Amino acid sequence: MYGRMSRKRDYYGGGEILMSLIENQKTNIDNDIKIITGNHAAAHAFRQARVGVVSAYPITPQSPVVEKIAEFIANGKLNARFVKVESEHSALAVCCAASATGSRVGTATSAHGLELMYEMLPWAAGNRLPIIINLATRSLGAPWSVWTDHSDFITIRDVGWIQYMCENNQEIYDTNLQAFKIAENSRVFLPSIVAYDGYILSHTMMPVKLENQEEVDEFLPPINHHINLSNISTIKGIDPVTTPNIIKRIEGTAPGYYEFRYALQRSLENSIDIIKEVHDEFTKKFGRSYGNGIYKIIQTEDADTIIYAMGSVASQARVAIKKLRAEGLKIGIVSLKLFRPYPYEDLRDFFKDKENIIVFDRDIGYGYEGVLSYELKAALYSLKKKPNIKGFIVGLGGRDVKTEHIISGVHKALNQFKQGIFTNKTDFLGLSLDELNDYDESNYFDSR
Amino acid sequence: MKNSKKDYQKILGSVQKPVLGEAGKTGTWSSKKPHIDLNTCIPAKSGKSSCFNCWLYCPEAVVTRTIPPQIDLIHCKGCGICMEECPVNAITMEEVKY
Amino acid sequence: MDLPEEEFIYPGTRACAGCGMALIYRIALKALGAKTLVTVPASCLTVLHGMQGFCSTKVSVYHTPFATTGASASGIVASLEDKGLENEITVLAFAGDGGTTDIGIQALSGAVERGTNFIYACYDNEAYMNTGVQRSGSTPYGVKTTTTPEGKLSHKKDMPKILEAHGIPYIATGIASYPLDLFEKFKKARTIHGSKYFHILSPCPPGWGYDPKDTISIGRLAVQTGFWILYEIENGIFKLSKPSSRYLDPLKRKPIEEYLKAQKRFSEMTQQQIKVYKVYIDNMWKDIKRRIECQN
Numbered sequence: 122m123y124g125r126m127s128r129k130r131d132y133y134g135g136g137e138i139l140m141s142l143i144e145n146q147k148t149n150i151d152n153d154i155k156i157i158t159g160n161h162a163a164a165h166a167f168r169q170a171r172v173g174v175v176s177a178y179p180i181t182p183q184s185p186v187v188e189k190i191a192e193f194i195a196n197g198k199l200n201a202r203f204v205k206v207e208s209e210h211s212a213l214a215v216c217c218a219a220s221a222t223g224s225r226v227g228t229a230t231s232a233h234g235l236e237l238m239y240e241m242l243p244w245a246a247g248n249r250l251p252i253i254i255n256l257a258t259r260s261l262g263a264p265w266s267v268w269t270d271h272s273d274f275i276t277i278r279d280v281g282w283i284q285y286m287c288e289n290n291q292e293i294y295d296t297n298l299q300a301f302k303i304a305e306n307s308r309v310f311l312p313s314i315v316a317y318d319g320y321i322l323s324h325t326m327m328p329v330k331l332e333n334q335e336e337v338d339e340f341l342p343p344i345n346h347h348i349n350l351s352n353i354s355t356i357k358g359i360d361p362v363t364t365p366n367i368i369k370r371i372e373g374t375a376p377g378y379y380e381f382r383y384a385l386q387r388s389l390e391n392s393i394d395i396i397k398e399v400h401d402e403f404t405k406k407f408g409r410s411y412g413n414g415i416y417k418i419i420q421t422e423d424a425d426t427i428i429y430a431m432g433s434v435a436s437q438a439r440v441a442i443k444k445l446r447a448e449g450l451k452i453g454i455v456s457l458k459l460f461r462p463y464p465y466e467d468l469r470d471f472f473k474d475k476e477n478i479i480v481f482d483r484d485i486g487y488g489y490e491g492v493l494s495y496e497l498k499a500a501l502y503s504l505k506k507k508p509n510i511k512g513f514i515v516g517l518g519g520r521d522v523k524t525e526h527i528i529s530g531v532h533k534a535l536n537q538f539k540q541g542i543f544t545n546k547t548d549f550l551g552l553s554l555d556e557l558n559d560y561d562e563s564n565y566f567d568s569r
Numbered sequence: 570m571k572n573s574k575k576d577y578q579k580i581l582g583s584v585q586k587p588v589l590g591e592a593g594k595t596g597t598w599s600s601k602k603p604h605i606d607l608n609t610c611i612p613a614k615s616g617k618s619s620c621f622n623c624w625l626y627c628p629e630a631v632v633t634r635t636i637p638p639q640i641d642l643i644h645c646k647g648c649g650i651c652m653e654e655c656p657v658n659a660i661t662m663e664e665v666k667y
Numbered sequence: 668m669d670l671p672e673e674e675f676i677y678p679g680t681r682a683c684a685g686c687g688m689a690l691i692y693r694i695a696l697k698a699l700g701a702k703t704l705v706t707v708p709a710s711c712l713t714v715l716h717g718m719q720g721f722c723s724t725k726v727s728v729y730h731t732p733f734a735t736t737g738a739s740a741s742g743i744v745a746s747l748e749d750k751g752l753e754n755e756i757t758v759l760a761f762a763g764d765g766g767t768t769d770i771g772i773q774a775l776s777g778a779v780e781r782g783t784n785f786i787y788a789c790y791d792n793e794a795y796m797n798t799g800v801q802r803s804g805s806t807p808y809g810v811k812t813t814t815t816p817e818g819k820l821s822h823k824k825d826m827p828k829i830l831e832a833h834g835i836p837y838i839a840t841g842i843a844s845y846p847l848d849l850f851e852k853f854k855k856a857r858t859i860h861g862s863k864y865f866h867i868l869s870p871c872p873p874g875w876g877y878d879p880k881d882t883i884s885i886g887r888l889a890v891q892t893g894f895w896i897l898y899e900i901e902n903g904i905f906k907l908s909k910p911s912s913r914y915l916d917p918l919k920r921k922p923i924e925e926y927l928k929a930q931k932r933f934s935e936m937t938q939q940q941i942k943v944y945k946v947y948i949d950n951m952w953k954d955i956k957r958r959i960e961c962q963n
Binding site: 173174176201202204205206207208210211212214215217218219222223224226240241244350351353355356357358359360361362363364373374375376377378 | 734
Binding site for chain 3: 585586587588589590591592593594595598599625626627628629630631634641643644645646647648649650652653654
């Protein structure tokens with residue numbers, strides 16, 4: 122679809138400019154490489170996954186996902202119900218109810234939208250509803266910012282969702298298709314969130330191969346839901362009050378809350394195997410792979426020093442390691458794709474003989490340090506030979522993460538390791554306090 | 570997959586069994602129980618299918634729409650609405666010992 | 668009586684003795700039948716439905732967080748439409764006054780604005796009864812609750828009016844003291860496409876402070892004193908329901924004191940406050956009178 126500007130008539134000497142859209146002449150828009158944004162890649166994946174119900178509320182930078190979906194529905198390219206709700210809280214509430222009624226459902230959101238959904242997130246997980254959220258990451262206010270960081274993504278790490286992070290638009294499309302298949306696996310039944318950096322991917326055009334619909338259908342058959350309220354031949358009560366203990370009656374037994382939550386945690390833990398399986402199946406079918414489906418590795422074979430990051434930061438590090446390798450450093454990257462369930466065994470296995478790890482977090486676990494950093498430290502604690510680990514904070518609120526920030530971070534970390542300095546104190550790269558002429562830290566912290 | 574048969578996968582909790590007395594024998598909540606005087610009760614006396622206010626207004630659905638009306642005392646919570654709504658005062662609340 | 672004999676609630680639920688809501692729900696399900704899906708937020712009805720594994724009803728229920736009743740109904744309806752079952756199954760959202768007039772008002776407003784094809788029933792026991800009688804937006808003036816020990820200082824929200832402003836095809840008020848009126852309204856709502864709203868006064872023995880046996884008679888008093896008005900608004904046309912129609916004449920109404928004095932929650936009202944009530948009720952009826960005259 123291309124935009125065309127045309128001058129139609131003279132009005133008030135100015136002239137009315139019409140934006141007309143030329144419909145793609147081809148009836149089949151798939152099996153083709155298209156140049157599209159990350160948001161549209163997500164929308165295409167929803168279309169090809171044949172979602173039955175979509176519900177969303179506008180928020181920057183996610184909105185184009187659902188605009189595109191609305192367009193697909195209007196053009197008859199997607200037969201779905203799009204519930205245009207009055208808030209994100211309702212958006213996820215609609216998704217939960219529609220999923221429990223047996224449909225394949227999805228939504229998209231960002232930052233404050235995700236936070237407004239928060240109450241519904243553990244609800245979807247506890248209820249084991251295979252909903253997919255596309256998250257165009259964005260920083261959290263205050264102060265207002267529409268630009269990317271991973272603050273929103275990390276806040277939901279403890280609610281029981283599968284969380285993926287993507288690095289390019291093709292990966293967004295591919296991960297969405299896999300996410301549905303994984304989430305709907307009878308051994309999993311968990312909601313998932315597919316995240317990608319706002320603007321950096323959400324609004325950047327990249328070539329994306331859209332697969333043949335028949336092949337997508339083969340890969341992703343219709344959902345066979347464990348709950349199906351629409352089948353009224355059996356009486357169902359979804360999520361009633363659940364007691365701490367198991368209930369035993371003549372009519373049978375029912376699990377307590379504790380058993381439910383145990384099952385949720387076990388399924389999350391076990392889903393790692395299924396995530397790998399589905400990723401392999403996808404690779405076999407469509408020829409594209411993302412590391413092992415859990416994390417991606419770049420030039421790690423000979424490396425003793427590893428940069429560990431997620432999403433846009435890992436992408437930027439790809440440029441940085443070229444320069445660092447030119448300096449003679451044996452350095453590679455691990456880009457984390459699966460953030461939850463946390464793949465501690467895979468990470469432990471990978472890092473067991475590495476010397477130095479430098480973590481770049483585009484987020485902070487406020488009051489502690491970068492989340493990727495402290496979680497990795499905890500995961501590698503049981504290793505006999507513990508690698509040196511240092512974390513940096515980068516690019517909050519969309520501050521550019523520059524190659525030189527990453528390079529300076531690597532240098533600083535390696536220096537500190539040499540001197541035996543290990544600290545959890547946060548280290549911010551790319552801060553420009555010196556450019557604030559009147560900034561005096563004591564003004565901020567004096568308690569007068 | 571090797572884990573597929575594990576019971577934790579089955580704890581998905583979608584199906585509920587409808588049961589009588591979900592809250593147990595709620596009849597024990599009150600010691601007072603309705604008693605229908607069949608000589609006064611309209612359907613019992615006339616043999617006609619009429620009135621049934623006790624059935625109509627019962628929040629617990631423990632009264633049957635039969636001649637004469639029957640009350641499930643095991644689950645009747647003894648609220649007394651039937652007594653109050655009986656147009657001919659055929660129902661009295663009587664102490665029942667357990 | 669011509670209510671169907673089939674029951675959709677088993678005896679022995681967790682509702683209190685003499686619960687007004689339980690009776691409303693019983694009547695509503697009789698009218699809507701077995702092909703009904705119910706969505707319920709946190710409320711006394713959650714408790715009535717029972718604990719995990721076992722339930723006291725013969726219809727499927729989706730329990731949803733407090734603020735999301737309207738949205739969850741939208742989700743169920745959307746999924747039914749996705750499956751082509753929208754004409755087979757009735758979706759009933761059943762929430763308390765807190766879940767409707769306070770925390771759930773946004774989701775409800777959104778759902779009816781979208782024209783969701785469902786019935787929303789608010790059973791109004793005029794406070795947060797399930798959490799121990801705290802005031803809600805629907806608590807009437809002067810009522811003592813655990814958060815208004817001095818008596819509430821404002822009148823209750825006129826929820827049906829708010830819903831009417833959404834331009835939905837059917838709005839009705841009801842009370843279990845007039846079960847046939849309520850039953851007929853639910854039956855009618857079932858045949859109408861679009862969003863249908865019910866506001867049903869639900870006397871609550873422990874919350875209002877009266878003997879459980881009086882649930883029906885207190886509800887009747889609410890209607891007879893003109894405090895609770897039974898009506899329906901079908902496609903914008905207002906119609907007083909039969910039990911309330913005679914009270915258009917103020918002389919036929921019983922004095923409001925009879926209703927107030929029957930309940931502990933009004934026990935500390937002053938004469939001045941009772942006067943406020945009289946004016947409030949008169950004004951409500953004047954509005955209705957004007958409206959009926961305009962229509963004719």
